[in-house]
Amino acid sequence: MAPARTVRGSIKGTKHDFTAVYNRKWPHSYFRAHLAVDYMIPDRAKPVFERIFADYRRVRKKTRLKIIDVGCSYGINAALLRSELDLDDLYAAYLEPNGSLSRRKEVEHCAFFRDRGLRDDIHFVGVDPSFRAVRYAQSLGLLEAGITADLETRNLTLEECSALVDADILISTGCVGYATERTFARVYEASATSRPWVVAFAMHPFSYHQVAAILRDFALETKLVDRFRQRQRRFSTPEERQAILKAMAKLGIEDRLERTTGYIYASCYISAPPGEAL
Numbered sequence: 001m002a003p004a005r006t007v008r009g010s011i012k013g014t015k016h017d018f019t020a021v022y023n024r025k026w027p028h029s030y031f032r033a034h035l036a037v038d039y040m041i042p043d044r045a046k047p048v049f050e051r052i053f054a055d056y057r058r059v060r061k062k063t064r065l066k067i068i069d070v071g072c073s074y075g076i077n078a079a080l081l082r083s084e085l086d087l088d089d090l091y092a093a094y095l096e097p098n099g100s101l102s103r104r105k106e107v108e109h110c111a112f113f114r115d116r117g118l119r120d121d122i123h124f125v126g127v128d129p130s131f132r133a134v135r136y137a138q139s140l141g142l143l144e145a146g147i148t149a150d151l152e153t154r155n156l157t158l159e160e161c162s163a164l165v166d167a168d169i170l171i172s173t174g175c176v177g178y179a180t181e182r183t184f185a186r187v188y189e190a191s192a193t194s195r196p197w198v199v200a201f202a203m204h205p206f207s208y209h210q211v212a213a214i215l216r217d218f219a220l221e222t223k224l225v226d227r228f229r230q231r232q233r234r235f236s237t238p239e240e241r242q243a244i245l246k247a248m249a250k251l252g253i254e255d256r257l258e259r260t261t262g263y264i265y266a267s268c269y270i271s272a273p274p275g276e277a278l
């Protein structure tokens, strides 16, 4: 299987580029850019994560969970999984003209999430080099801690490592490809004593092969769960569609859904000590 870096190279220049909206003070531009291509993976992933959290609680006999979100951005998975909100609620809250979440008053953003009664039996630590986004999510209380490092290029500090200990589950949406096995290895190593599970959605055509390989070094077994495959977003242009379908064909990834629906899908991978998950 081709490494994520090779896959990234094969669609470079045609894959839609969202990077300009990743590291802003406020999330509005992020939501506008993602709604434009009907980005929905955090919403589609929510019931899958909830199912896995319930399995994990039963197997490990735990109620309070510590979740590490790799590529946490503005705390979107945390907001969805700690409340009854869905992604459309967030799109509306941020994008509605004259809506309640303006670019001026952080206190209104805090109140918005506080009024939705964020549950505190699930707490989140975010990992994302987009430090403004992570700061936003932390200051609203969506994330308990944030690691604003690019772990593709450097090791964790001792302080960052201590934020990752006692983790229960690592999750990720929309980030595999930016984050490769290097990041997952560093994050897992720092949290390995509690043997967390890993649940990640990898957009096609990004391969998870190398991530699964490093998780095997930590004695985790990775399963691709076909029935949990989900829509990520629409193709942004015909050129992007062509490049992604070409890369998928080259890698032998089945593309029936992409060919017929106009959407790009993400595969779901679940890693756990043998016999524990599913």
Ligand SMILES: C[S@@+](CC[C@H](N)C(=O)[O-])C[C@H]1O[C@@H](n2cnc3c(N)ncnc32)[C@H](O)[C@@H]1O
Pocket (backbone or CB within 6 Å): 018, 022, 041, 042, 070, 071, 072, 073, 074, 076, 077, 127, 128, 129, 130, 133, 149, 150, 151, 152, 172, 173, 174, 175, 178, 179, 183
């Ligand atoms: C498409 S967004 C997904 C955000 C969120 N998980 C969601 O699904 O809405 C991709 C995120 O990956 C982050 N990212 C880019 N490079 C990264 C890296 N090396 N490690 C972790 N996150 C990274 C970006 O800053 C951005 O927040």
